[in-house]
Amino acid sequence: MQTPHPEPLGRTDPHRTWRIADDRRLPALEPFADRVHRHGPVVLREHLWDTDDRVLAAEGVELLRSDAGWSVDRGDGPVEVPPDLDGGDDQDADHVPRDVVEVFLRGRPVRVVRVRDTVTTLVELRGRDGRLRAEVADVRVDEGEPDAAVLRSARWWALSDDGRGGTVSRAAERALADAAEPGAGGGARGGAGRAGGGAGHPALRAAPERRKGTAARPRRGSAAAALRAVLRSLRADLVAVDPRVRADEHWSVHDLRKVLRRLRSVLAAYRGALDRDATEPLRAELAEVSRVAGVARDAEVLRDRLLRTAGRAPEGFVDAETLDRIGAHIAESRAAAAADLRHTLRSATWFRALDRLDDLVARVPRGPHADDDAQAFAVHRIARERKRVAKAIDGGTETLDDLHEIRKAARRLRYALQAADGATDLGKRRLGLLRRVQDGLGEVLDAAHATAAHRELATLAARSGADTFGAGVLATTEHAVVERERDRAEHLVARLRSRVATGLRG
Numbered sequence: 001m002q003t004p005h006p007e008p009l010g011r012t013d014p015h016r017t018w019r020i021a022d023d024r025r026l027p028a029l030e031p032f033a034d035r036v037h038r039h040g041p042v043v044l045r046e047h048l049w050d051t052d053d054r055v056l057a058a059e060g061v062e063l064l065r066s067d068a069g070w071s072v073d074r075g076d077g078p079v080e081v082p083p084d085l086d087g088g089d090d091q092d093a094d095h096v097p098r099d100v101v102e103v104f105l106r107g108r109p110v111r112v113v114r115v116r117d118t119v120t121t122l123v124e125l126r127g128r129d130g131r132l133r134a135e136v137a138d139v140r141v142d143e144g145e146p147d148a149a150v151l152r153s154a155r156w157w158a159l160s161d162d163g164r165g166g167t168v169s170r171a172a173e174r175a176l177a178d179a180a181e182p183g184a185g186g187g188a189r190g191g192a193g194r195a196g197g198g199a200g201h202p203a204l205r206a207a208p209e210r211r212k213g214t215a216a217r218p219r220r221g222s223a224a225a226a227l228r229a230v231l232r233s234l235r236a237d238l239v240a241v242d243p244r245v246r247a248d249e250h251w252s253v254h255d256l257r258k259v260l261r262r263l264r265s266v267l268a269a270y271r272g273a274l275d276r277d278a279t280e281p282l283r284a285e286l287a288e289v290s291r292v293a294g295v296a297r298d299a300e301v302l303r304d305r306l307l308r309t310a311g312r313a314p315e316g317f318v319d320a321e322t323l324d325r326i327g328a329h330i331a332e333s334r335a336a337a338a339a340d341l342r343h344t345l346r347s348a349t350w351f352r353a354l355d356r357l358d359d360l361v362a363r364v365p366r367g368p369h370a371d372d373d374a375q376a377f378a379v380h381r382i383a384r385e386r387k388r389v390a391k392a393i394d395g396g397t398e399t400l401d402d403l404h405e406i407r408k409a410a411r412r413l414r415y416a417l418q419a420a421d422g423a424t425d426l427g428k429r430r431l432g433l434l435r436r437v438q439d440g441l442g443e444v445l446d447a448a449h450a451t452a453a454h455r456e457l458a459t460l461a462a463r464s465g466a467d468t469f470g471a472g473v474l475a476t477t478e479h480a481v482v483e484r485e486r487d488r489a490e491h492l493v494a495r496l497r498s499r500v501a502t503g504l505r506g
Helices: 167-180 223-246 252-269 276-304 306-312 320-344 348-363 374-394 400-420 428-464 469-505
Strands: 016-019 035-038 042-050 062-066 069-073 078-080 111-126 132-144 150-161
Touching (some): 016 167, 132 167, 223 320, 223 348, 252 276, 252 374, 252 400, 306 320, 306 469, 320 428, 320 469, 374 400, 400 469, 428 469
Antiparallel strands (some): 042 062, 111 132, 132 150
């Protein structure tokens, strides 16, 4: 849609809006400004896409297509949507950008379910110096089924100003308020989006069509209710990060792995609150996706620490040409791993996992401890996680696998404590130490992975007849990091051993 005027106002949202009757006419605004310019109406036609059973509507999401392109509205106004990064499954002849909403669609076909026409007429109010002081938008929206009569319509006025609250804006506001009539439902401040600029349609937009479940909700304060609340929060995090991974945004893979680990850890730590026949298949499917995400994240870590590793190497040992060659190879590997992850997020495994998670939240299948008091259950399960950490530490720290097992156990304990969310303060003061242990052991494991990767690059270079010296230097430099950080990590593990033992006795 063309921009109605080139000069922006200081405000990004309307100062005030009024819902009005269809037959209402704008008042005369000429007495309030030195210059009044009325633009012709601008018509925007949007097609609303959804599944036959309105999956997106149930989530409060709108996928829209207009002459300006595709957009998605999650309730805060439309946001432009680019094409899918690698074409997705290309199953729609209209090239629908599915990745932004695939976390809800899960392979289901979509079609146009509504057609929406928005007619916006703008009136500019300018001062004696010619500057734009205020802008009035008269907006009408008609919406209906494709090739059918209008089902719903709405009309409103929106007043925007330069943020200074001058006499022009105040006079126009009084005139509009009088013309709209107090009983017409107006007076709402903000919230309508910038009229004429492609913002949302609050007067027309329906509330999410929530699915009605038949399962009885667990008793408040019970273990099942507490776990359901945690799963709902994590489900929201998962829904938010999924499209970011598909768009290959920075840190998105890291954030996805974090949500997946939290989900798996919470389901394991609080076994018994829900039916294991429902939770264990979900944990297995999440683990499968986590493995693919782990490969992508390892490639990102290797890429992100390459320059730091080269900076730690002796000066002149890794020349720019060698660094560029190694960097290009690592970037290619990361891109391939990210593409594999996106492919996995379009797989039946991922869609089943999402369906199972939704089922857990909606149906809340009861486990043997579903009706236990949430606080008592959390205390009991956290004690079990402490024992698990102690057992991992007792297994020793000689190998990298030992450190990996300790890190996993400490991380699960931390997530279990965080999931308790006030149900118990048992060990909450140890969260900082658990996080430091996770970070310290993670640095050792990342450096070890980088060491192995650079050694592999040296082997590949030797096979192709290229210089192996630079990759060998990088491998040696990373190995030195392993040795240095390992001493620090073992010190943290020793502290954790003492704290865990103290907690168990307490």
